[in-house]
Amino acid sequence: MSNFQILHTESSSAARLGLLTTAHGTVETPVFMPVGTAGAVKGTTPQQLKETGSEIILANTYHLLLRPGVETIEKLGGLHKFMAWGGPILTDSGGYQVFSLSSLTKIDDDGVEFASHIDGAKIYLNAEIATDIQNRLGVDIIMCFDECTKFPIEKPRLKKSIDRTILWANRCKEAHNNPNQLLFGIVQGGIDLDLRSYCASELVKTDFDGYAIGGLSVGEGHEKMIKTVTHTAGLLPEDKPHYLMGVGTPADIIAAVKAGVDMFDCVLPTRNGRNAYAFTENGPLRLRNNVHIQDARPIEADCDCYCCRNFSRASLRHFFNCGEMLGPILVSLHNITFYQRLMSRIREAIKRSNFADLAKRFDY
């Protein structure tokens, strides 16, 4: 049986309603995954996270590899137990953080040596090691180890990087040995549509359980990103889940769903939440502002999250003003709830084949 079923397609776009089955449960797509970087979705307990409507989360292999290390998590019974999350977990391969956070010391066609951004320790990662780590973490969906280039980049350098990413993807598929886990390939290629086509066609030959679009939301802007996503999603097997990595704003997500994307992750709801930025249907609220000092209204009147049911904008502003942890906690919970409600409305819109209204309401 396939791990992905399409339940409904939208008539006016490439959007699809799907069911993704993993070893720790089935989730409806399009789905948003909050980011649990180092084994915790910042500021939330797993119980609170569940109450936001979140069903699947992402964790970062790079961060977990550095601290506490894969041996420790394995010995403690796997990542689900370590972070007390019983639902599905997806891990990235570590590639993105290796290239963005650490100091590279050596890179060739085999793999990458880098210095930890925490203590400078030299660490080596390649396709086999990154796959082994993710196998041992015991998560539900794992990602191929890929090379992430900076943006912008010259075409010959990008082409070389894509060849490496394709080579590594095949080695990941070869090395993958945990039958409870789905393995996704990652299409790279910057905003170069020819190279995206090349990378996608090569990866599709390998028959992964799902396909991600990587290397976007790195400064190219909404328009170029959506153009690339639309092009790339159209090249992926229709019967496999499509995952846009690290994206994005409500407007990004709606546009990408229309292009046929099924899965998203992003730090925005939690990172912005910690910084007093609340998402609402009428645009963002910046809760440190003086205008909220005596405002008895919740962030959103019709939001059923714990924050909105109990706290006024005035209280939230006060908590941020005083440095109380409760401010970041509550606004993170609201923002994740906001994102999950957005996804729920997106799934509703697919059933009704009507995105127009939704896109108008979340154009930020």
Next chain:
Amino acid sequence: MSNFQILHTESSSAARLGLLTTAHGTVETPVFMPVGTAGAVKGTTPQQLKETGSEIILANTYHLLLRPGVETIEKLGGLHKFMAWGGPILTDSGGYQVFSLSSLTKIDDDGVEFASHIDGAKIYLNAEIATDIQNRLGVDIIMCFDECTKFPIEKPRLKKSIDRTILWANRCKEAHNNPNQLLFGIVQGGIDLDLRSYCASELVKTDFDGYAIGGLSVGEGHEKMIKTVTHTAGLLPEDKPHYLMGVGTPADIIAAVKAGVDMFDCVLPTRNGRNAYAFTENGPLRLRNNVHIQDARPIEADCDCYCCRNFSRASLRHFFNCGEMLGPILVSLHNITFYQRLMSRIREAIKRSNFADLAKRFDY
């Protein structure tokens, strides 16, 4: 009808089991009040706090006066609504923080002028103003404005301060005009038993709804503190609640209950929780220590708190090691639960007239 009923007294000590009735509910005593300094018990949501078994909390008038100000809280419907806590709240008078946190600029028999520790703003507090503020916050139990002296202090200076505290207490009683609130007097006197006797006998004449013992846990040590508490609690009307302010460790609390104290507040469970110090029946755990790196056990095996039901010591150590908010959140929740379980066992011990075992188990 009285607001305080004694249900049971312990045969071998002055310990009592009581019921304290307030406008927002009735609580069994001896009771422990977590500290919600600026309108939040640090790191916890009110819902999580409720799940620790907490029924009454304390908030600091001084902090709320500075930010967000009493007008704001009043306009927003009172402190219960502002902090989303539906149960009883006790506020201190602000006296303690005025004398410990701010820079005093003027003090005389009328009151105190001080500079805010946040922005240096000059603020004036006296008996009438402190009472008015607490009346307007709308809490359940309010405290008389008292002078808090440093420890140690010479007797003539202490005597003068106590006379002021007595004078101010009578003015607070006079000024108090919110019939939904209980007003407690505060017995001062350092560790001088004669002055404690003098202060207690003067305050008792005024007939407060309850009596607090203030000015302890300021460096005098457990033995002198308990000697003073035992002496002072014995001077207070038996049919009124006795509240030991800002105390303390498990051993302090058990000893004070034996001396006849009914109410406690202390920042230890949350402050220590934020610093990776977990209370257990077998003594404290310091969760940053390497010994916990691969320890799959919860903080306490038989603890039913959210932290112990879900997280290993290894995960908690990892969260502190990475600076994840979840570490402080979870250990604060455990520590408050630990304190509430201690109080529950103290109440059980009073019913059974047996403190000996309990005292042995919590001798820290």
